Amino acid sequence: MIFFLVVPLLTYSLWWPWTKKSRNCLNQWKTTEMPQPRLMLVVTGDDFGYCPRRNQGIVDCFLGGGVSNVSLLVNASAAKQAADLAERFRHRIPIGLHANLSEGAPVSQNLQQVSTLINSQGFFHGKMGFRQALEKGQLSMNQVELELRAQVRQFVKLTGHLPHHMDGHQHVHVLPDIREVFAHVLSDLRILYTRVPVEPGLQNCPWLPEHLQSFYIKVEKDALDSIPVFKRHGIRWPDVYLGLTTMGQNMSFSSLQRAIKQALAAGLSDSRSRSGSEFHQSVVTAELMVHPGYPSYPKEGGCGEGPDDFSQSAERHHELSVLTDPSVLDLYQQERVQLCGFKDLNDLHRPNLHH
Numbered sequence: 001m002i003f004f005l006v007v008p009l010l011t012y013s014l015w016w017p018w019t020k021k022s023r024n025c026l027n028q029w030k031t032t033e034m035p036q037p038r039l040m041l042v043v044t045g046d047d048f049g050y051c052p053r054r055n056q057g058i059v060d061c062f063l064g065g066g067v068s069n070v071s072l073l074v075n076a077s078a079a080k081q082a083a084d085l086a087e088r089f090r091h092r093i094p095i096g097l098h099a100n101l102s103e104g105a106p107v108s109q110n111l112q113q114v115s116t117l118i119n120s121q122g123f124f125h126g127k128m129g130f131r132q133a134l135e136k137g138q139l140s141m142n143q144v145e146l147e148l149r150a151q152v153r154q155f156v157k158l159t160g161h162l163p164h165h166m167d168g169h170q171h172v173h174v175l176p177d178i179r180e181v182f183a184h185v186l187s188d189l190r191i192l193y194t195r196v197p198v199e200p201g202l203q204n205c206p207w208l209p210e211h212l213q214s215f216y217i218k219v220e221k222d223a224l225d226s227i228p229v230f231k232r233h234g235i236r237w238p239d240v241y242l243g244l245t246t247m248g249q250n251m252s253f254s255s256l257q258r259a260i261k262q263a264l265a266a267g268l269s270d271s272r273s274r275s276g277s278e279f280h281q282s283v284v285t286a287e288l289m290v291h292p293g294y295p296s297y298p299k300e301g302g303c304g305e306g307p308d309d310f311s312q313s314a315e316r317h318h319e320l321s322v323l324t325d326p327s328v329l330d331l332y333q334q335e336r337v338q339l340c341g342f343k344d345l346n347d348l349h350r351p352n353l354h355h
Contacts, residue, residue, distance in 0.1 A: 037338035039264055040345065042238060042287040043323070044069045044195075046098055047169075048086075049079035050293075050311055051301020057293030057320050059085050062093050066323030067290060068339035071098035071167060074154040075107050076303045083158035094341025096165035096193075097155045099148055099182070101172045102130040104303020108150035116140045117147060123305055127170045134175055141181050148185045165193035165342040171219045174226040183226075187233040193342045194230060195287060196237045197223045197244065200262040205245050216244045238345065239267040243289030248315035251290075251322045253331070259288070260335055285345055292320035 045058040045067040055078050061067045070093055072082055086093040102124050106112050112122060116139050119125055125133050133139050155163050166186055167173060173182045173194065186194060198220050205213065223241075230237070240263040246255045267284030293316040296307035322328060332339065 035336055037283060038336040039260065039267070039338070040238075040283050040285045040340050041260075041263075041332075041337050042069050042285075042342055042345070043067045043339055044071050044096075044167075044287055044289055045293075046071045046289060046291050047073055047076070047293075047311065048095070048098070049073040049076040049082035050303075051076070051296045051307055052078050052081060053296055054078075054293035054301065054311060054316065055082045055085055057316065058082075059093070061290075061292040061320050061323055063089075064324035065329050065339070066292065066320065069094045069096065069165075069341040071096050071165075072155060072158070072163075073098045073100050073169060073303060074151050074158060075100055075104045077301050079154075080158060086159070094164055094343055095159060096167065096342060097151060097163035097191075098169050099151055099166055099173060100124070100169040100303065101144065101147060101178070102127050102170050103308075104305060106147050106150070107154050108147050111143055111147055111150075115143055117143050130170075130172060131175065134177065139177075141177055144178060145181045145185060148182065149189075152185070152189060152191075162189065163191055165195070166191045167195035171197055171222070174219065174222040176222070176225070179222075179226040179229050183229050183233040183235055186235050193236050193345070195241065195289070196227060196230065197241050197289070199241050199244050200266040201258075202244060207250060208245065219244070236345075238285035238287045239263075240284065240286035241289070242286060246288070247291065247319075248313070249318060251319050253322070253325065253327050256288075256322070256328055257331055260331070260337060264335075287342075290319055290323060291316060292323055293317070294320070 043066065045061060047054060048058055048070040049055065049072050058067065058070055062070070070082075070086065072095055073079060074097065076082075083095070086095045101117065103126065105123055106115065106117060111117055116133070117124060119129075124130060130139075152163070152166070168178075168182065172178055174197065182194075199216075202216060202220055208216070242259045242263055246259055263286040264284055267286060291310075293311070295314055295316050296302070296311040298312065299306050301307040301311065331337075
């Protein structure tokens with residue numbers, strides 16, 4: 001009898017300090033006399049579901065005030081655990097879908113044996129292999145649509161609701177042809193928000209390795225070409241995107257401070273151009289893409305092929321530490337930055353919110 005009393009109390013005592021801290025962080029704008037925020041910032045923890053350690057790290061980051069939104073990989077090995085974790089807390093973690101066409105195996109059973117989306121081992125073609133197959137015209141867009149819809153159904157099965165937003169793992173959702181299918185699925189299912197990875201100052205980042213800079217510039221070009229498509233389908237996204245230049249070892253207090261200043265400058269400039277008034281005042285909206293967590297153990301996690309080097313890297317823990325550092329949380333308060341989820345952007349009632 002003592003055992004059954006002690007275990008729940010111990011479990012509760014382990015979670016309570018984090019839960020209390022989370023409540024205080026999430027309610028800071030309600031419980032303290034604060035001026036109106038200048039920036040509504042969705043800090044999205046990507047790859048939720050990848051493995052138990054990444055899941056726990058993302059949850060700890062949320063409870064520590066470092067992320068305000070997560071993006072779930074439904075074909076990952078720990079997707080169910082991730083969805084359960086998101087539901088566990090009184091303040092549910094806002095959760096969207098990280099649509100995956102490049103890593104692991106398809107969700108759609110019809111595509112798991114014979115499909116243009118998979119290789120001879122039954123896995124997706126990979127980050128660059130997917131792009132190469134697309135350029136060669138080897139991918140069926142009908143199969144892309146089948147898989148995207150299957151992943152949305154799996155998301156609903158795991159969480160009990162449609163995703164608050166939907167983006168693409170490794171930015172596949174903005175690729176040519178894919179973006180048309182992606183936008184059609186979002187519009188048809190009434191998923192309002194996506195990610196448009198066009199980052200202010202990306203062209204002027206000498207600290208980025210050449211191969212990453214080249215890849216990011218291609219992603220940005222694809223994202224810019226996606227804007228008319230997303231607009232035509234009534235898809236929305238925040239004013240500003242951040243995250244390519246602050247990933248991994250490049251994340252620090254100073255890099256986040258720079259990113260926030262760039263977001264405010266770019267967002268205000270954009271809102272003025274849309275309003276036609278130099279004196280137009282509005283809250284800037286932005287998304288910061290992050291990848292916090294505890295590094296994956298070898299052979300534990302992934303989407304069917306085991307965890308990759310990115311997920312096993314110590315950079316995942318570095319991001320977790322920076323995002324929850326008190327100096328960063330103080331920065332948000334000083335700059336009047338309010339963290340939120342995509343679902344909170346609806347409360348702004350802004351007709352000009354993209355788009």
